[in-house]
Amino acid sequence: MADEDLLPLADELYALPLAAFTPARDKRAKETKDTRIKALRKPSLAAWVVNLLVRHETEQVEQVLAIGAGLRAAAEGMDAKQLRELTKQRRQLTAAVTTRARAVARERGVRVTEAVADQVEATLTAAILDQGAAEAVRSGLLVTSLAATGVDAVDAAAAVALPSALGFEAAPVSRELRVVPDPEPEEAERRRREEALQAARGTLAEAQHDHAAAAKQVSKLEAKALQLSAELEEARRRVADLEEKAEELDEELAEAEDARDEAAGELAEAQAAVDRLS
Template sequence: MTEQLLEIADGLYALPLGDFTAARDARAKELKGTDLAAPVKALRKPSLAAWVVNLLVRRDADQVTQVLDLGAALRDAAAGMQGEELRALTRQRRQLTAAVTTGARALASGEGVKVTQAVADQVEATLTAAMVDARCADAVRSGLLVTALASTGVDEVDLGSAVATPDALGFTASTTERPPPDLHVVPDPDADEKAVAAAREAVEDAQRVVDDARRTATEAATAVAELEARALQLQSEADELKRKLSALEDEQEEVDDDLSDAESERSEADAAAAEAERELAAATASLEKLGG
């Protein structure tokens, strides 16, 4: 059953992104009553970045092989602590992933899909992850990615939710010039039902986005309210400190005045004491002359 599931997934993930959900549901319906129906129905629609990488794997296998081979060489160089070679390979890695990402965007454009810079960054990050992590390379090679990848080559990447099925690791995607025509959705009696299912999925996706946005807005509003309250508290404390500072400045002026007066009085007292001492000395001298 594993091999059959991978073959079915290989065909589905080679389709244009907009055809995936309806084609998957139609295939699961065909398989109703078999062991494959549930796992086929559970196959997840890939993100746009994952779809672009899957497209690249199928349409330009040589480029992908070049990326993965350079990644293996880079890992060997890193393991052998070959500094100069490592730096050279790292430069090649960046140049290659940038160039291959540009090519992937062109392939997507040929399918009528516009790839934004944000999505292109995810594609390049996925290619980089495949170069620094052998397991990520296996995931890319499968052509069954459902999400973009990111890896520094240090921590192990959890690939369980990144590929259509855990058995995808070790599978190699088929190469195609164009999406298999027999898997394209064609008009059938269930077209309306499929359209409704796809519309419901779109509504659910949009609702999740709205819920996330509302939650973020609520958190932001709470943060604003807390900061406003803190700002008022700080303003009140600042006003109180200004009042205390003003009072202290007034008190300092009074003390300075009193100090000036006290210093004047001390000078006068010192002068009087000196005068009294001189008079005492003169009287004592007169007394001595008189024989007293």
Template sequence: MSELLEIAEELYGLPLAEFTPARDAKAKELKGTPLAAQVKALKKPSVAAWVANLLVRHDTEQVDQVLAVGAALREAQASMSGDELRALTKQRRQLTSAVTTGARRIAREAGTRVTESVAEQVEATLTAAMVDERCAQALRSGLLVSALAATGVDAADVAAAVAAPEALGFAASPVETAAPARPELHVVPDPEADAKAVAAAESALAAAEEALTEASEAHEGAADAVARLEARGLQLQAEIAELRAKIDELETAAEETDDELSEAEDARAEAEAELTAATRARDAAAADLARVKR
């Protein structure tokens, strides 16, 4: 694996908001090397591309199964009838929809709520990976910068959808999530278990009846509070989604401004050099004229 791909794999596995600061810091760290410009040129992924990259890393087995099914279907569909192809399309849609639901869950656990619009782009990316081999390679790289789209008829142009051309053929490493350790439980016989159980049950019943009375009184007020909070929660989620979209737009604008600033600085330096040369030429011509007049 090239050093650029090693860096890209780390960057594109980060939370979306951390990508740009981490990329710029890495480029600064590599300043003075050819790799610095390559790292700086790595594009921030769209939300849909980030979700797809997250899915590849956190549910690698599921993605590999989708790609394997896609490859098998591409081989089989050449000999299928129209009815069989329509059934195949329906089955493919059901599969990509189910996997997209899983991707939304993974993104939500990572702290990002996926909108319907983004989910549609993720599903389109999965579909493209099933119908087009190069799209499958792009998805499996985990280095997408934009969502994929393919018809299965014409070859898809995936070069602009991945972080670097060499990403095709690269496979992102899965992220291992360790299950929490569970203590071993042992049952020790108790000779007074029955009597203790009766006493405990009687005590629990009395406590439960008291709690039921209190809960009944509080239920109506709690139900109203839940309804109000649910409505407020939906409103806040909508506002969060809107703010995240705005942040993405501002970050993109900031990146474009950085690029334009760099180009403007280069143009200024070139203009200053030309001005200096022109000034020298003018001074030389003036000197020649003065000599001729003597």
């Protein structure tokens, strides 16, 4: 069985509930006697949540990946205005999609903690910043969460079940095929409020980040202004000292000129006396 031939099977396995993955994998490995199936790694909880999101909220994931493509294109083209706008959209979208991912997992009886949610959001952010990470997410075959700095390339191949998963797209699950009871109105309203809260928190975090940056710039300029004020005061003191010395020098110069004129008169009288006696 070629590596590519494992993809449809892997797609089935990684679409299963997390608790069902290992038994189903081991059963298929035993049936086929293919050790490579046994080697397929169980996904971490964060990776499973992202895989779930890819299959059940495909449109939202595609939005995230589209923002990523636009963000990378803007970065390459040095379009600063578009880059700022897309970065803002990215923060809001990843926060909102992460909230939805937690809801999708909760519908299937899986509670996602804040720590796991942070890993899910970091994975979505990595998919925006890095093309390889985007392909890994789209595959729906993640085995571990991703993180990206935007500088170094992400080792996407190490985060998926199979190297050939990069370029593979997980089969989406139609919403109509879900066997999930409709939530009670109160529960639906609570979830809507939670999603709105998460989006608001994302906006708040961005505003806090911008405020902190502006405050840092103000502090920097205030320090520079204080330094310049001190230098100006020192310059003024030096000018005052020089002016005082100049006045003293003017007085000394006047006295020296008077002494010179007096000595010149005496010299003239002495010369005249010499001339008379010669």
